[in-house]
Amino acid sequence: MDPIQEIAETLRSVSKRIRKLETKAYTSILGPEGFQYLRQLLDVSIPTPSNNQVLTFDSALNQWISKASSSGVSNLYEMLDVNIPTPSSDQVLTFDSGTSKWISKDPTGGIADIDGIWVYDSVGHVVDLHPATSVGLEAAISSFVSGQSFKIPACTITGDHSIPAGAHIFGVSRFGSVLTGTISLGTGASLENVSVLVTTSSSSTESALNFSSSGTSFVSNCLLSCNQSGSGDSFGALVGSTGTLEVWNSSLEGISAVGNGYGGGLSSGVGRLFHYGGRSVGSTSPYTE
Secondary structure, three states: OOHHHHHHHHHHHHHHHHHHHHHHHHHHHHOOOOOOOHHHOOOEEOOOOOOOEEEEEEOOOOEEEEEEOOOOOOOHHHOOOEEOOOOOOOOEEEEEOOOOEEEEEOOOOHHHHOOOEEEEOOOOOEEEEEOOOHHHHHHHHHOOOOOOEEEEOOEEEOOOEEEOOOOEEEEOOOOOEEEOOOEEEOOOOEEEOOEEEEEEOOOOOEEEEEEOOOOEEEEEOOEEEEEEOOOOOEEEEEEOOOOEEEEEEEEEEEEEOOOOEEEEEEOOOOOEEEEEEEEEEEOOEEEOO
16 A cells, blocks of 8 residues: 555544544533433532522522522512502502502592493492483383392483382482382382482372382382372372381372372381381371371
8 A cells, every 4th residue: 555545544544533532522421412401501500490480690609590580470469569458349450640659449430420220239240221211210120130229320210110129229319319200119129319209180099109018118318209289199108018118217298289198108007107217298197097
């Protein structure tokens, strides 16, 4: 063999051996496929990482370590610009420029200011809204579910209406929420903060409020007035059947031009009317005997 070719062949053989040695050295450090886990890196120390920890560099150790995040929050109240120590149901988050913080506050404005007959469920949540009209009130009554209450805005609603058993009707004020037809209460129903002002001309007995069911129903802070120009009798509140009507802090008026007029009374003599506070006025007598 030519001496030059022999030297070249020797150099190629040595080069192959060097490459094999480099490969073995690399494999002995990294394994057959290199680093497979973050913890294998020499500048990482995460022996027992936990959920939600983050990788943080520790300059004292000159290593990356697992550590709980110091900047994240899990709850809204933990935010530095939020102050809601004791929020209540249905409150909203409102920005307070005085403290430059978000605070919990009862809502103002918006949908709650829409005029209408608001329907509330047994825990005080709004479940429906009807026009503040006779038709609207009848719609609320026809879809009544046990435990519901109806809020009457400052308005005048005409027509006679029968309030279902257990329903609660309340207005914003007896001077603002006015009904002009006879109201009949079912057992356990209540009427509060409204005026029932009936003006009629009839030969029959008329009343502002009629309770002809068994059990007990309630009236509070109301004006119940029936002004009869016909020959029939007139009652502010009339109780029939065997029921009991409790009237609290309310005014009863029954005026009849020709017939008898009573603030409150019984149609059959077997029911009961309790009047606590307020006044009773009748063209004949405050109450029937």
